[in-house]
Amino acid sequence: MREFSVINLPSYLDRELNKKCIDLLKFGNESELKQKHEGFSFVKTFSLEFLGKIALKKHLGLEFKNDVLNAEIHFDRSIVHNNRKYDLVFFDFDKIPKINPDCINDSIFIMRNNNQKFYICGKSDKNTIKDNLSIDALNFSIYNERYSGFIGFNQLEKVNES
Numbered sequence: 001m002r003e004f005s006v007i008n009l010p011s012y013l014d015r016e017l018n019k020k021c022i023d024l025l026k027f028g029n030e031s032e033l034k035q036k037h038e039g040f041s042f043v044k045t046f047s048l049e050f051l052g053k054i055a056l057k058k059h060l061g062l063e064f065k066n067d068v069l070n071a072e073i074h075f076d077r078s079i080v081h082n083n084r085k086y087d088l089v090f091f092d093f094d095k096i097p098k099i100n101p102d103c104i105n106d107s108i109f110i111m112r113n114n115n116q117k118f119y120i121c122g123k124s125d126k127n128t129i130k131d132n133l134s135i136d137a138l139n140f141s142i143y144n145e146r147y148s149g150f151i152g153f154n155q156l157e158k159v160n161e162s
Helices: 010-024 029-036 039-061 124-130
Strands: 003-008 078-081 082-091 107-114 117-124 148-150
Touching: 003 148, 010 029, 029 039, 039 078, 039 082, 039 107, 039 117, 107 124, 117 124
Parallel strands: 082 107
Antiparallel strands: 003 117, 078 082, 107 117
C-alpha cells in the first residue's frame, strides 16, 4: 500500500453526498434513508464509487467542485486520462476488486479506506488484468457469481497527474 497514492477528501463531501442520496432516492431524511436496507446499501455503494471518482479527479488535478450537486444515480464510471479511456474499479479496503471476465477494459483501481481517505492503486491494460484474475480470490456466493478477483497489484502502473 505504500506505493499507492493517498487522497484525502474533505468531510463535507460525504455529508453533501448523503443529502444528495436522500433526494435521489426520495426519502424524507437521513435516518429514514439509513433505516431502509435498500437505502443503506445504495449509500454504501454509491459513496464508494462517486467519492472514489472524485478522489481520482482530485489526484489528477481535475475540477470536481459541482460534482455532488450534479450527482445522478447513473453516472459515468470511467474517465479519459492522457487520451485513453479507463474503466474505474472501486473496492473497499478489506475486499478484493471484483471483475467480470467478460467485460474487461483498461482500468484504474481505486480503494476506499473510509469516505474521506482513498487510495489510487494504479492503472492497467486489459491483458494484464486478464492475466491477474483469480476465481479462488473471492468467496463464493451468488453475489460473486461470474466474477473473478483481481490480484495483480504489483503489475499496476502509477496514475500520474496530468
